[in-house]
Amino acid sequence: MDRRDFLKNSAALGAALAAPAIITSRAKAADSLKLGCLFSSSGTMANIEGRMNAVVQMAAAELNAKGGVLGKQVEVLVTDPSSDWPLYAQLGRQLLLQDKCSALFGCWTSVSRKSVLPVVEQNNGLLYYPLHFEGEENSKNVVYLNSPPASSVLPALDYLMGPEGGDAKRFYMLGSDYVWPRTINKICKGYWQSKGFSESAWREQYVPLGFSNFQTIVNDIRKFASEPGGQPIIVLTTVGSSIPDFFKEIINQGIGATDIPVLGLDVLEADLEGLDTAPMVGHLNCWAYLQNAVAPANDAFKANWKGFVEKSNLAYSPTTVIDPMVSAYDGVHMWAKAVEKAGMADPDAVRAASAGISFDCPSGYTIKMTGENNYVSRGVFIGSVNDKQAFDILWQSKDTPTPVPFSPYA
Amino acid sequence: MMGWRRRLAAGALFLLTLAATPVLADDRALSELLAPLCAGASAERVAAVDRLLDAVETGAAEPAWALRALEAVGGRRLVCAEGGVFITSGTGVIDAVTSAPGLADAVKAQGAFVDLRLRPYLDMGSAVLRLLASPGGPASGAALGELQKRAKIVPPGLIERAAAEPANAALAPGLRDVMAVAALNDPDPALRIAAIGRLAEAPSERNRTLLRDLSGDAALTSDPVVAAALADGITRIERWLTLGQVAASVYSGLSYASILFVAALGLAVIFGLMGVINLAQGELIMIGAYATFLVQEALKSVLPGLVDYYLLLAIPFAFAASGAVGIAMEVTVIRHLYRRPLMTLLATWAISLLLINLVRVTFGTQNLQFNVPPFLNGGTHVFADFIVTWNRLFAIGFALAVLAAALVVLRRTSLGMYIRAVTENRDMAGCVGVSARRIDLTAFGIGSGLAGVAGLALSPIYTVNPAMGVNFIVDAFMVVVLGGVGSIAGTAAAALGVGMINVTIEPMFGAVAAKVIVLLLIIVFIQFRPEGLFAVKGRR
Amino acid sequence: MSGLDDVLIGPRRPAPRRGTAPMVAAVLALLGVGVLAAGAGGAGPSAYVLNLIGQIATFGMLAVALDLIWGFAGVLSLGHGLFFAIGGYLVAMHMVKVTFLATGTPPDFMLFMGWDRLPFYYAGLESFAYTSVLVVVVAGLAAFAIGYTAFRSRVAGVYFAIITQAFVYVAMLLMFRNDTGFGGNNGMTGFTEILGQPLADRRTVAWLSGASILAAALTLGGSALLTGSRFGHMLIAIRDDEARLRFLGHDTLWIKLTVWCLSAVLAAIAGMLYVPQVGIINPRVLAPDLSIEIAVWVAIGGRGTLTGAFLGAVLVSALKFLLTAVAPDLWPFILSGLVLVVVVLLPNGLLDIRAVLASRQRRGTP
Secondary structure (H helix, E strand, O other): OOHHHHHHHHHHHHHHHHHHHHHHOOOOOOOEEEEEEEOOOOOOOHHHHHHHHHHHHHHHHHHHHOOOEOOEEEEEEEOOOOOOHHHHHHHHHHHHHHOOOOEEEEOOOHHHHHHHHHHHHHOOOOEEEOOOOOOOOOOOOEEEOOOOHHHHHHHHHHHHHOOOOOOEEEEEEEEEOOHHHHHHHHHHHHHHHHOOOOHHHEEEEEEOOOOOOOHHHHHHHHHHHHOOOOEEEEEEEOOOOHHHHHHHHHHHOOOOOOOOOEEEOOOOHHHHOOOOOHHHOOOEEEEOOOOOOOOHHHHHHHHHHHHHHHHHOOOOOOOOOOHHHHHHHHHHHHHHHHHHHHOOOOHHHHHHHHOOOEEEOOOOOEEEEOOOOOEEEOOOEEEEEOOOOOEEEEEEOOOOOOOOOOOOOO | OHHHHHHHHHHHHHHHHHOOOOOOOOHHHHHHHHHHHHOOOHHHHHHHHHHHHHHHHHOOOOHHHHHHHHHHHHOOOEEEEOOEEEEEOOOOEEEOOOOOEOOOOOOOOOOOOOOOOHHHHHHHHHHHHHHHHOOOOOOHHHHHHHHHHOHHHOOHHHHHHHHHOHHHHHHHHHHHHHHHHHHOOOOOHHHHHHHHHHHHHOOOHHHHHHHHHHHOOHHHHOOHHHHHHHHHHHHHHHHHHHHHHHHHHHHHHHHHHHHHHHHHHHHHHHHHHHOOOOOOHHHHHHHHHHHHHHHHHHHHHHOHHHHHHHHHHOHHHHHHHHHHHHHHHHHHOHHHHOOOHHHHHHHHHHHHHHHHHHHHHHHOOOOOOOOOOHHHOOEEEEEOOEEEEHHHHHHHHHHHHHHHHHHHHHHHOHHHHHHHHHHHEHHHHHHOOOOHHHHHHHHHHHHHHHHHHHHHHHOOOOOOOOOOOHHHHHHHHHHHHHHOOOOHHHHHHHHHHHHHHHHHHHHHHOHHHHHHHHHHHHHHHHHHOOOOOOOOOOEO | OHHHHHHHHOOOOOOOOOOHHHHHHHHHHHHHHHHHHHHHHOOOOOHHHHHHHHHHHHHHHHHHHHHHHHHHOOOOOOOHHHHHHHHHHHHHHHHHHHHHHHHOOOOHHHHHHOOOOOOHHHOOOOOHHHHHHHHHHHHHHHHHHHHHHHHHOOOOHHHHHHHHHHHHHHHHHHHHOHHHOOOHHHOEEOOOEEOOEEOOOHHHHHHHHHHHHHHHHHHHHHHHHHHHOHHHHHHHHHHHHHHHHHHOOOOHHHHHHHHHHHHHHHHHHHHHHHHHHHOEEOHHHHOHHHHHHHHHHHHHHOOOOHHHHHHHHHHHHHHHHHHHHHOOOOHHHHHHHHHHHHHHHOOOOOOHHHHHHHHHHHHHOO
């Protein structure tokens, strides 16, 4: 026998045999409650989405350590939709219909949620969605764990337009070109109009997703800022790697928070990971959780995460936690409470039982669901970048404002 | 920028603890000056900054001492506690008034948060005090820039004093510009005209806005001489601003072109020589950036003194890392596919997938942190709002150096001659004794290594994570195809053209449309000249 | 250019083995009828499985379409996602319009753009017949425009591949824009019915799936007939030596254009069948790497063998669906490993194992 041919055949055979071997390795405990995860650990979203899988597993481990839910162990099925939107839909279908998951946790971008939406609606599933987003949606099959824009963005704008925030009068909106930035900016414009600003007070600019060459745009921003009319701010709704790349450019062109403050609506602790934040001190963001939130639950959460990452030897930063992680973590616990209350994991029963469920969120607030809509009432934070790659808490809401899915300004 | 400013502050703090002790007033009065800075509503703290500056102006407090206090406020290190006002630092606690060491245990808290209302006053106050405390010092240029930004809130008396310091002589004209802003509203028309003249001498959007604001004020411009001076000033500024905009566009175009060029160069070598489409080129760039990162980390732990030069020291490592990966690719995969270029396309696509995921599994998905060396941070103001940023200048210089090196290797060395020979006629080169196989391997290594060096050059500008390479591949290919296969000069010309057209279109139609238009232009161009701008005459 | 083409397109290969494609097409047709019967009868596999089979069938059809132009005419397109998307977007526009007319609920993109009516190019799209005609016409015209200019300037090989890749990239950038009226980055979703049938219904799922399988069978069978004909021999001749064919007085431009447009239309029909089944369309289908993946399917199965292209698509997409769910960490490694093994060791695709085995046997017996 020819050696070369043998090699060829065994290689082909190996490829053919590899697949089933892996499939059978998937353990399937018969009597467990399954949670499906739809977060990409590869592709363009992997940078921030990947760690979400781990936090859901961590929350499930916490539940299991206390004896599980309804006496059953909670099993987390992790998938990788590879930042490929139709694949989110397909894997969602698979998790719901084939794996019989009780609930799905997943999606970061609006488009991935929109992809899964018809799947959970047609098959009556439950999707826990941990991101803040453009709002204007209230599906009975989605639990919106984070704040709609009216609850988080508008307080931050108010702050910047008030005396403490520097009396902002002019607004440069810079966003990635897709629905979330466009809707947010539309809401902002409506809000400013209601405050008596004229259209000349703002400028809108969109860049392609993944855009990184901000030189010309920052020149334009400097020009806008020097024009008369009062203190300018930047409302930044770029996403992904466009966030650090934008900050690098404004730092190099000498723009600091005292010149033109940036309200970075999608800027997370994780986005600061690769940056020297000393020249960025004072720029703002707003979320329902900040890493520096002062609460015993937060200390416990951060310690848990550190332990979990180190124990499982995961390639995520053990010291960086971000709002969507906390939201997903809250989601798992709220789901567990609803299941306990309903006595079963059927989506309809869980939905009915969700009204009135509350949970001590690491943010320090007791978050709750009212049953009026599928949103969770969360506290709101405005953060200010400090020189330690994190956000100081500049302002936080007194309690948890009622979420308004449909903004009056949109 | 912040780095050395902070270091300077630390140094000043050290000196002050040794020597500076206020002698001009009693400690209690000074303590009362500082106490309101500790905490409270920002309006009150702003007023406290003003009072502190007043005290310096009247001689009740020393500039160096006041500077130390203001910087402590900005760094959240000024803390009021039982027994006085204290400044905390990494090494301990000192009394803000007497500089005596304090009890570290008593003062643990962080100072109060500094909001956006207070911060401009702190920055302005620190800047003017720095000019007084250490005239002509290394930070004085930055301090002047700060004052120019905040011309509306500066205390004129202190500025005048700073301008009078002999050591500040170089800064005096700039400081007078700052004072001119205040003089714009002066009741004396002669002073107003002089101020207008001064502002027109320093053209910027900000000054134009100041003059425009003034021209809207009928009471101050009713004098025809003032009005004429104003109109003339605005025209002069606008002329410079236009020039500045052109310069800024050219600079943006150049820097974008350099990025395109360094990203595409390795590809041009490989594609030109072997007709191999290397879709893993972006990942080789990524590997170069990771190698740079590893060198930085190694320097940090082994030779911390050299960390600032890691970008230069890492060049051979970035080249070697990507070159080694490239050679491994060539030996294991590409070698078998030379007669099937379209298959190399798929194979290199698979390799790129593999590399992304290997790096992802090894390093994680998060962005890498590069300590950008001080000489690449920030930029310099050239004229009329035209800023040259160092990191982009580095990219431009780097691109030129790489272009020169590549041209020298190809045109002046025997290796270059062999490469050109194989590019032009593989069979004939073989006949005269050039081992095409060895040249292929070498060239593939060089092309990959160049991608690695590109990763190094791009790391101060772009975010580095496993998926970063994906962003470059389509652009890089278009540049290579447009330039003409196998022509490095063509690649450079194509990069320059694409960069310039892009920055010209971008302000008009937005970034998305600019990209679309440029791509369509290239496609149309290739229909008419499939061989690109500079075609190498050869049979392949 | 002849020398260049020679190198770029690859080694001369024997004419493709005939016979397997019609057989596979027949088996597929039977399967399609079976699925339709399962839908009508209410028995058989679950809606999930039917839907999955239907989706995979559209991928198979797409791969066969690409193989026609790449495997037979030697022209590699790395932009077939464009035609797939044309079909997908048009049928999505049809469904959006039907839903809008029936329920009065405007699609998301109209809400966030603040529009109160659909843009003019939605006119008439409530008719399924018109939509179908439009799918063929638009895809055909787009392909003609791209193909005519490129083939006439004799842009070929690697250059053509890069240009098509640039086209699909440009289309993606354009579709990201929200003001184009195609839903921007989110695309279109929330479809409720097609031809009056509710999409959530198992019967509709089965019909769509069956239609996809039958379409794939037709494509496979038809392509087998076409490539076996005189026209097919011309194609192969173009692939192997276009210059000589031109020299002999054949107008290769129109032969290439015909099969290029045919391939584009087939891809568009595949897209038209895919979107109602997956329930969403957005610019992601225009991503350059997805178009490369289509070529990967064809290469894995075996370029120039219709059955190979079809089975390659079925194998890879089935593996993808399975492994991204079951072994998400391993999937990228398995995919890249599979491609490398095939490209290096099995130059004619996985189906070539047979030939390799046969040659081994021949050599094994003295």
